[in-house]
Amino acid sequence: MVFMADGFQDRFSGPVTAFQDRALPERAVLTGYAALIDAFQLAVPLPRTLAAIGSQHKLYDREGWRLFTPRHARPASLEGHLTFALKYEGVDLLVLKALFKAVGPGPIMALVKATPTGSYARRLWFLYEWLIGTPLDLPNATAGAYVEVLDPRQQWGAAALLSSRHRVKNNLPGTPAFCPLVFTTDKLRAFQALDLADQARATLASVPKDLLARTAAFLLLKDSRSSFAIEREYPAHDRVQRWGKAIGEAGRRALDLDELLRLQRIVIGDARFVRLGLRKEGGFVGEHERNTGAPLPDHISAKPEDLLSLMEGITRFSRTAGRTLDPVIAAAGLAFGFVYTHPFEDGNGRLHRYLIHHALSERGFNPPDMVFPVSAAILDQLHAYRLTLESYSARLLPHIQWEPTPTGNVHVLNDTADFYRYFDATPHAEFLYECVQRTIEVDLPAETAYLKNYDAFRDGVAALVDMPERTLERLLRFLRQNNGVLSKRARDNEFRALTPEEVQKIEDLYQSVF
Template identity: 50%
Template sequence: MEINSFSQLITVFQERTSPEKGYLVGYGAILKAYNLQAPLPDILALISQKHKQYKTEEWIVFTPRHMPEDTLMGHLTFALKYEGIELGLLKKLFEKLDAEEISKVISNEPTGQYSRKIWFLYEWLMGFQLEIPDLIAGNYINLVDEDIQYACRDRLETSKRHRIRNNLPGVKDFCPMIRKTALLEQYISLDLSQQIKRIIGKIHPDVMARTSAFLLLKDSKASYAIEGERPPQNRAQRWGRAIGQAGQTPISKDELIRLQQIVIDNPRFTKMGFRDHEGFIGEHDRRHGTPIPDHISAKWQDLDALIDGWIAANQKLEKDGSFDAVLAAALIAFGFVFIHPFADGNGRIHRYLIHHVLLRKEYISKGIIFPVSAIILERLDEYRRVLEGFSRPRLNLVEWKPTENNNVEVLNDTIDFYRYFDATKQVEFLYSCVQQTIEQTIPEEVDYLEKYDLMKDYLDNYFEMPDKTVALLVRFLEQGRGQLSERARAKEFEALTDKEVIEIENKYQEIFQ
């Protein structure tokens, strides 16, 4: 197959401006040379004309001495050595190479670690065995370089043929990857799971139970609010009870359908179960009703394979005690919402899955609720950018046409877009939400309840107020920043004297402020 030269001097590549003029190498060079229809990697590699090595948000810049041999093998080796494994891009490349061509590349150095990785990945991704004899000697090596990307460590599958340990954090039908960043390493080093367990150990069980009950309802309401809905109290409580049961039942197709039935209270206008039609998120043109997608869901014909792979990956990550729970929760929860297997309810189930994985991985104790949806609601713009980080690069690669009922019909093969993606941005966002929950939200709620109990004891002892009246009084004091309004004094609390009101206001300020 004829291709252009790999390493080309650039300042802009696919609308991404490089930090300086340099040579595009590694995955970027391969993508350009073969015109691969794959999303651009989040990080591209550039060889500088200067002797300076550094990183930016979208580039890693190397010195001239790092310049690879300007061949397919040279750039593949460079990519695996410095950029990690990009499964989606590799799959598109392998589809363009014939078996004889890739066999020749590997056979030049069949025992080399990068040749063996390419060999394994080709056969794993393509489901096709090359005419290369099995290796009969040599050390086993890990497929994923843990200096670059996060990987599994427990119960690894080994390939005697390639003498490789498969430590990918997923399976063939679903395997997102996560880059090892300074930010994620910082989050993991905080050991937030132990922090929350220490905090909870110091809290009275009654206060903790009330905190969890409040956060449960708060999270349920927030999850609907993110979707632009305001459900009645009983519906929010029903979904809250479902969140409270997260982690108890293993995820399966039937369990996902059960969760959807809880989310969709009235299925009159929603086709329940897995989609049997295409789907998208976005708007319709006001005049003609033509779809204007922000995200195109996986093709409905691909859902069986994708969901089976997603469930298998979830089981693999759950059993791997070494794989960080927040990383696993992000892969599973965001992977689900990107596939978007239902006509409705995907977003709320996606956020439920965060609770589920954290509990199954024993990151948090049973009965403790992480109000992830409430945190996301506070940071909605950031959350949407994280979702768009997946959707936008794929929109230009999905070929579609509008249908008669103003839906979309996907025309090309898109399954690998949902199987393989870089989830680093999604993981960093979720970890920041978990940190905020542990360091701020839960302690603040516990602190409030402890202060509320002090205020309640005071009002019980001196005024013998019923619980309902105490709650109303405290709410009015909160709204008045420690002072009772004239209307409340004249109406709900007309039985209190002016002196008693002043005493109550002073006590409130002493406790709460």
Template identity: 45%
Template sequence: GTMLAGYAALIYALKVEAPLRHLSCVSSGHIRGSVRQDGNWDIYDKRYWPGSLLGAHLTFAIKHETLDLLVLKRVLEAAPVKELTDFVQSTPMGGVTRRIWFFYEILTGKTLDIPDAEQGSAVDALDQKKYFTGKSILSKRHRVRNNLLGDGFFCPVIRRTEKLEEYLAKEFDKKAGQITGRAGKHLLTRAASFMLLADSRASFEIEGERAPRNRLERWGKAVLQAGKNPLQLTEIVRLHGVLIEDSRFVQIGLRSDGVFLGDRDHNEDPLPEFVGARPDNLEALLKGLFRANSRMRECAVDPVLQAAATAFGFVYIHPLQDGNGRVHRCLIHHVLAERKFTPPGMVFPVSSVMLDRMEDYKNVLQSHSGPLMDFIEWRSTVDRNIEVQNDTDDLYRYYDCTDVAEFLYACVQRTVEEDLPREIVYLQQHDEAMRRIMDFIEMPDRLAGDFIMFVRQNEGSLPSRRRKREFKALTDSEVSALEDIVLDAFHSG
């Protein structure tokens, strides 16, 4: 047999409503290696049984389980205040005890009737070996070093996984700098322009839209300005205004009604798979997100981790009536540009990689938001939208973005190791083919460029339809010589 322990035991005993993603229990027998995993369960050896008291299960959760700030807050709010107070006062010098006391007061905004801690070595709120952390700020009352990535109101958590450590060690910003440093300025400007257009096009295609060239270029210009203005509400509204050209049917800025993603039934009523935060919570949630973003920047948290926490935190809140996805992807560029992770004037086309890895992208989004749906009460409105009936703001305040950070880093890796070098090599080969075509025969640049494109699209030979139209003035031997130039230029790199 087994018995619930830690968060699972507390949720059950206190009748707390919160999405517990990982559960713990203690076996009545011995477990080889002390703990084993079985699906979403961690099963511990009987030696780990904490007993039946509230404080013992809180201690078990803090010591052995992954920090889940949403669950922890709901548990601490539901816990009897006297029992919590007695627990803290029973071992006031204990590091875990003081951390629980610290979390209670910063998450709930309430104060336990306990005098400030005057003794005991200061302890970290988060274990730096297990989590990515911010700069420590000592909470003198608890003698706890606050090294969270956000604050009690809004806070992402990123676990130190082997995969993330490997990504950080590869220093993709330096690799990108080396690749671009070897290319000439003119070539680099063109590569940046192509990659920006590719990213803009992909960002629209992810949303199922094929935007005209002028709209792509307009959005591209906004993306290119990413990181130049501080990240605050005015910048979000500015970006939204650039994205939504026709504001007759879409409200620019924070929405005043509900929003959902999903399907509709045969009556066109909502069948939501995701529900955004309530309109009355949006401004406060975004202010919390911007504070966390500023803290991560000031603490020099890795830029890709900061970009993941900020951009995905934004899309979970879903503060706009339309365009949340594109603004969310623009925020990735904002952080990477502001932190000088990307070479100056260049945008990593992460949207292109996301489009190629659409299933993975959807999965990392849904793995976070899916479990929240059971805790959102909503009703259908007259205009077939949704209206949230319960208090849900906590569901958007606290989130583990380890998986999305790994996903974003994978996108950055492909951009730096494949897309960027390939774009530069392509342009070098294209320039070589153009130069040699011009040396061989005089023709307008546009026509020479078309010749290269047609030959490459047709596996090395000029299509007969084009041969009889645009290039009918060429002799067969000239066509053959030009085809050889193109093949040679694109196979010499």
């Protein structure tokens, strides 16, 4: 590509030691997205990793920075930094849209006219029209090999659609209304290579049908109960069962707003003090100041006037755009995009975890009629879950301008819709894959093995003494609580009818089975 003068050279700074309170590992020159954010004062959350040109002749990563060598440097121009960003940093839709709004169509048109067959120019041309929604005054491309919008070596793409106007392959996984992106990290490649869906099917292949049905029912109830527990709620058993039934049907209905509203009614139950439907006011996650009641937000939700557009983008991603992605990666983008948007007054967290099941089931990742207890895995690592949520919300919060309302809520003052449309879902995909791996490699075989052992224990006890199922379960609970020994209190009270010889045989049976 031939570099041209674009009139913006004076905007780009020289060597710096810090950028927006983020210290650099060494004195270096901002490049790529960092340089563009700095030069055009773009009010966007910073990418998780920023780039700079260091003085050393080695490339290294440290504390949120990737330091490149002097030979990687591009001219200090709009074109130079855009080219660097696409080549080395991938596509950042949020930064690019803010930049396109800041510079207008002229510089992008000039870039394309200067190198009409250049792959970077054509990708930028496509991205401008896709993000801004307005065609540039340019004739259709007639030459240049088709190039993918997302480099699959950098980011996960969907099945490509040809754009003959730009001669590009549009492999973006979403639409302009909602399109989270995920980088192709070594960790995610390793997860995908495990083929966890096949592992799950292999684990269950030898399980008898009746035992499989009982395993599925237990895991379903476990996931429902865990999803409430994550929100520090411990509802009545019938409410847990109703939500478990809804989870068990995940993936059977196409996702749209009406379906989400139906699910919200199920998960809330008693709605006397909750307004059902999309929020009409602002929303946040956090606390209130004890004395004044002022909001202390950790995360601020999307503005109510943006919710219809965002929900259309999210549900369309679920129905079509995200279907050709890896199922776990698609589930992460869908579910975490929903929870960041926080469209409802209440029920968002449980619906967010429902969407994980929906995406996995709809894409056939789960074995038939089997739900992986992802919520139970999340519950066991709540700290990691919160860090995953904060991987974006902490970077987002400083860029939301808001004021408190008299009712202790927040009123957002700036345009924030794009913050929820385009985010880096890589940490979310990695975390979700860890949860799915645990459910398949640990929870699923453990629960199946437990039920086999339970049956063996029940049959062994039945050979000694007739005992109702409820009494047997109580006996087993006492033994488990006391390392396989029936306590003196239990022998003297609930199980005083057992002879010492029967107690000894039952304890021996427990030790041999469990």
